[in-house]
């Protein structure tokens with residue numbers, strides 16, 4: 001295909017939309033920034049030739065990941081922010097990182113071409129806001145974690161699917177991860193044996209949502225209204241953060257609601273609990289495997305049976321509730337790591353101990369039926385490669401929860417959050 005000359009009607013329409021979205025961004029309208037980014041991507045798709053698209057996807061992006069990881073290994077970004085981020089010569093950067101000048105020059109050139117670093121002269125460069133961020137552990141560790149842990153499983157998807165007859169993988173012990181990492185372990189066991197990588201994973205989990213709204217912000221989910229009919233005291237389990245990593249969500253929740261009585265308990269695998277820094281006041285860290293019986297429960301946990309017929313349930317009672325189990329069992333980016341059978345197992349441990357005043361809160365993507373964001377579609381495939389897992393639509397969430405006897409009360413969202421909060425209760 002020849003390079004298009006002039007502006008096609010479709011490109012004209014996108015340019016007009018970009019104008020409109022720019023105006024909305026200036027007026028700080030919700031969604032304006034993401035709409036503008038989306039329109040800019042549409043413009044690229046409209047303007048680039050197939051050859052350019054192939055080169056971008058198969059040359060530029062893989063080479064960017066390779067250069068980012070090398071730059072992180074060499075602590076190049078830490079060097080770039082020295083002296084208040086003043087421009088630095090390639091020679092100085094070569095000396096500081098202990099690398100060959102010609103080599104570091106080549107790495108930096110691609111970082112410049114991809115707008116991670118900017119040129120400040122023929123042989124000198126300066127940090128951009130992105131390269132400054134890459135000197136901060138929570139972002140830097142994302143590059144390490146993705147490069148060393150999750151990119152290769154994603155790249156193995158085509159081979160895996162050809163071998164298994166193009167069926168969705170259903171088993172975390174037999175998915176692209178095992179051949180990519182040459183292991184028989186599931187991804188979380190593999191991580192637990194590599195403390196450095198595990199630390200990068202946990203740090204990245206704590207930082208990746210920077211700038212997004214949290215589910216407990218009052219204009220997202222009305223925490224206090226939901227607690228109106230609950231008798232809380234200092235020993236009531238208020239929030240159990242199941243698979244809560246290092247406890248960053250629990251800490252942020254506690255900071256937002258310092259005066260709410262009740263215990264906040266973060267549960268995770270032993271390695272994560274070991275790596276957690278001392279958490280704030282009123283937060284407990286607890287080693288717990290979420291496939292085993294949930295230890296935070298009332299007097300006599302009732303075994304329950306799934307009652308699948310419809311997916312919406314009645315909401316909580318108007319009478320004050322005295323709880324022994326937790327008010328909220330919270331799972332953030334946990335269920336998207338597992339296929340349906342394993343999610344049923346995780347949720348069943350909660351259903352067995354929930355009381356009528358308990359709520360399950362699931363903070364994950366709810367993929368829209370049409371026009372899903374690339375963050376959702378790409379993470380869906382990364383989850384497939386990592387653990388035979390999946391992102392889910394509202395209908396898929398409803399079905400999954402219904403299968404274990406839970407019903408969705410409401411799916412909450414916010415313009416400044418790509419993740420949603422699914423509020424679910426025991427079905428009556």
Ligand SMILES: C[S@@+](CC[C@H](N)C(=O)[O-])C[C@H]1O[C@@H](n2cnc3c(N)ncnc32)[C@H](O)[C@@H]1O
Pocket residue numbers: 188205206242243244245246267268269272288289290291331332333334337
């Ligand atoms: C994607 S991370 C999400 C962490 C945290 N909730 C967040 O959103 O940042 C998934 C978490 O599940 C934990 N996990 C995996 N398998 C587990 C298990 N069997 N029992 C408890 N936690 C587990 C991992 O250690 C990890 O912290």
